[in-house]
Amino acid sequence: MSDAAPLRPLGPRAGEDPAWVRIGLIALVIAFSVLLLILPLVTVFTQALAKGPGPSLAALADPDAIAAIKLTLLTAAIAVPVNVLFGLCAAWAIAKHDFPLKSLLITAIDLPFSVSPVVAGLSYVLVFGLQGWLGPWLQTHHIQIIFATPGIVLATIFVTLPFVARELIPLMQAQGRDEEEAAVSLGASGLTTFFLVTVPNIRWGLLYGVLLCNARAMGEFGAVSVVSGHIRGLTDTMPLHVEILYNEYDSVGAFSVAALLCLLAVATLVLKLALERARPLGEDTDLARPIGRNPP
């Protein structure tokens, strides 16, 4: 060991990892992403187009497929607004007010993330099904929930419930009440304050929550599978339809519908990217926070 050895930093900047660590890490992450994310996605499209675009389009034009697409869009169209309404109410209540059992409510909102969707579906069958608690009453009033559209919508709402609320709670908690109080002290009413001050402050978080919620609402399989009953052309959503076609060895049909689902998801992500780009000057950029990871 030379006593005149110059002290050199390991990386170009203090605290930076040496080159082999950096390159190794980046390569590893890219390899994983390609293998586990990109490749499967590409496969969906190549399988869908394996016999050319004709059979693929025919599979989508099938009445059962069209019924599934309609049901999926209807479900999302109901579940997302309900989610927004609930998310806004919950986040407002939790972030701006103090009340007993608040922490319990925050935990309860996370329930759909921690419970398996299949369990959620089963519990809906137990409550609303023929042998369930409300079954006899529902039957005498000729209301069918399980194995019908209402059940599918309810199961989807359950599974997607945390998305908007989870996005908004930390955001609104971080913003505090100052701006609302300022608005009120300037003479604004509660509703005016909400629409002129609160909503603009949370709009990006809200939009992000809506996009994620929408993606999940269209793609949900487990809970919907249990309550749907798989009646072709009636209670099949797109994910369920994909499974049925696949089990019937209709590979082109299954992957064609799957490709359409993928396109919807990709469109959602592109929309999110476009929104992030379009943010006006002078606003925070905290859109990229992982969902469900923010401590209450």
Added chain:
Amino acid sequence: MSLPHLNDSLAPTSVTLENVRKTFARYPALNGVSLDIAPGELIALLGPSGSGKTTLLRIIAGLEFPDDGRVSFGDQEVTFAHAAQRGVGFVFQQYALFKHMTVAKNITFGLDVKSGKDKPTAAARKARCEELLDLVELSGLGGRFPSQLSGGQRQRVALARALAVSPRILLLDEPFGALDATVRKTLRRELRRLHDATGLTTVFVTHDQEEALDLADRVALLNAGRIEQVGTPQQILDHPASAFVAGFVGEANALKGATLGGVFALGAAKLAAQGVADGVATAFIRPEQFTLADAGEDGLAIRLDRATQRGPLLWLEGATPDGQPVEAAVLAEGAGPLRVGATIQLSVRSARVFGAADPDLGIPMRGAR
């Protein structure tokens, strides 16, 4: 400066607080506070954190409601009136500007949300905005967003926004707390100028005694949810009503000694202490209340640790023989040579002595916020 529109609606209003109490989750924030604020007065609520000063300000604003007591503006009771109806301008500690609105939109917000015949025309609102931008010296910045402004500029926007609605009372919560020292000084002058120009009854909260004493007509000193003393800065400095006040303002030295028969003794130094019970006591002596003792005079013996000249004053740091730290500021002129490590004699021109029976002894004093 003439500001024809700023105080056109109302004459300055007095504020009366009667026995206001407020408790947060079993922790008492205000223990019966009474205070009369004169019309057009600039008053500071001064106190360490947790003394209840911000709660008191929020109760005046209607952002909190008291558990007990009365709040009146003039002869009108407003104890439980909604904040939107009180006609107060509130400037928040972190400004609370609307981030998604331009400076101009922020300023006119209070006018934009008015409805019916109260709402000024678009042209009037624009004119008002220009007038206020002028007043706070931000002309031409109306199109910017708050994030494009410096801290001091944001503070000015917050002030202009609060003034836009022609409030009866202006309330400011730690208005300079988030600013650096230079900007702080400038804005302090600014607030005084604004107050003099508008004639508004103004209440501001601060933990910085220098700010309060420098700026306010009167200072209300709060401690543990009670008002310790209300008075002009001079009264508070010269006649502190309690040991807490004496310790909190003026960077006073707190020296422990003993009183006997109305005389406080610390070493050879004797101080008048009329009305203080015999026994352990504390003398509060501000640095400038010391002078160098004349030869032969019996003073307070100090071992000198450090002497620094700042302008005409010589700042001396040292300790009494029993180890109590002392800071003194004496005139440099005629001080003669002083040697660090030597013992010097200081005489005390005036001091305030409080006995051990005073309940406020033992509270952190110097440097306490």
